[in-house]
Amino acid sequence: MLCACDQTELAPGDPPLDENVKEMLADKIQRYMPGLSEVSISRGWAGLRTLTPDGRFVIGWDAQVEGLFGSPVLAAMA
DSSP states (O other): OOOOOOOOOOOSSOOOOOHHHHHHHHHHHHHHOGGGTTSOOOOOOOOOOOBOTTSOBOOEEOSSSTTOEEOHHHHHHO
């Protein structure tokens, strides 16, 4: 599982699948993992990531909900 890590702001709800993000991911694979550049992207899906104002992922225990742990990786794998 790979992510293009774009930071397009979207309204709450189900995000649309943007085919341009596949191209962005392919470019990043070519640049950072050239050994995988011949592998085709077989499918894609869209999801929302929660980021702090400085662009970092929100990860860790929720201060207001006991027992709730937030992780973008776990959410993406669910």
